[in-house]
Amino acid sequence: xxxxxxxxxxxxxxxxxxxxxxxxxxxxxxxxxxxxxxxxxxxxxxxxxxxxxxxxxxxxxxxxxxxxxxxxxxxxxxxxxxxxxxxxxxxxxxxxxxxxxxxxxxxxxxxxxxxxxxxxxxxxxxxxxxxxxxxxxxxxxxxxxxxxxxxxxxxxxxxxxxxxxxxxxxxxxxxxxxxxxxxxxxxx
Numbered sequence: 001x002x003x004x005x006x007x008x009x010x011x012x013x014x015x016x017x018x019x020x021x022x023x024x025x026x027x028x029x030x031x032x033x034x035x036x037x038x039x040x041x042x043x044x045x046x047x048x049x050x051x052x053x054x055x056x057x058x059x060x061x062x063x064x065x066x067x068x069x070x071x072x073x074x075x076x077x078x079x080x081x082x083x084x085x086x087x088x089x090x091x092x093x094x095x096x097x098x099x100x101x102x103x104x105x106x107x108x109x110x111x112x113x114x115x116x117x118x119x120x121x122x123x124x125x126x127x128x129x130x131x132x133x134x135x136x137x138x139x140x141x142x143x144x145x146x147x148x149x150x151x152x153x154x155x156x157x158x159x160x161x162x163x164x165x166x167x168x169x170x171x172x173x174x175x176x177x178x179x180x181x182x183x184x185x186x187x188x
Contacts, residue, residue: 008032009068011076012039012105012139014059015084016092020166021062023153024083024173029182030070035063036145036152039105040137048146054097061105063142071180073111077118079177080104083169086122087130093165102132105139112136 015021018036025034038046041057051058066076084092086102106112115136122132153166174181 007067007069008065009073010107010139011064011066011073011111012061012107012142013064013076013080014039014061014101014103014105015080015086016060016100016102017095017161017165018060018062018145018149019152019161020084020092020169021060021080022151023166024079024169025062025064025076026151026154027170027173027182028071028076028079028177028180030067030180031182032065032067033063035065035142036149037061037063038143038145039063039139039141040103044141045143048149051099052097054099056099058099058143059101059103060099060145061103061142063144073114074118075180077104077115079173079180081118081122081128081132081134082176083173085128086119086132086134087128089133102134104134104136105142106136107139112138 022034022036025031038051038058039061040059043056046056046058050056090098090101092100104115106115119132122128153162156162
């Protein structure tokens with residue numbers, strides 16, 4: 001998949017609310033950008049209201065531009081699976097509907113193969129308790145979310161959703177993936 005420069009690659013994940021997924025990946029070193037948006041549906045240029053209604057086929061997703069020399073796709077998968085529940089179909093916490101499904105939109109054959117092997121291993125070990133329901137599907141199009149969704153957690157820290165749902169995920173990332181973090185402070 002084309003990137004903004006020849007040293008980066010693109011990964012696209014849907015792990016429930018894109019505010020959460022964006023905030024998690026913004027913390028990680030080697031990630032140039034984490035952009036919230038919509039992917040996987042058939043409606044062109046969807047709005048948040050359309051996607052939220054659950055009738056577009058799109059999932060809330062985050063497009064991650066990363067430097068594979070600084071962080072591997074496998075490390076991205078590890079973080080992705082650690083920061084949402086990949087065993088609940090079309091649901092993350094109180095967010096319910098296909099727009100909140102767990103999905104990997106692979107951008108090349110290597111990502112597809114690595115994602116499938118990763119899920120197979122998680123299922124074999126029983127690490128997540130239940131069977132992984134994460135879809136692994138080819139990336140087709142990504143539509144950026146409206147500007148008010150970008151950097152949502154950083155701008156709206158006092159929002160109860162940010163405090164109750166996003167902050168615990170960020171704390172978990174700081175604890176479990178400290179070696180992969182950027183110079184990042186939850187207070188910044």
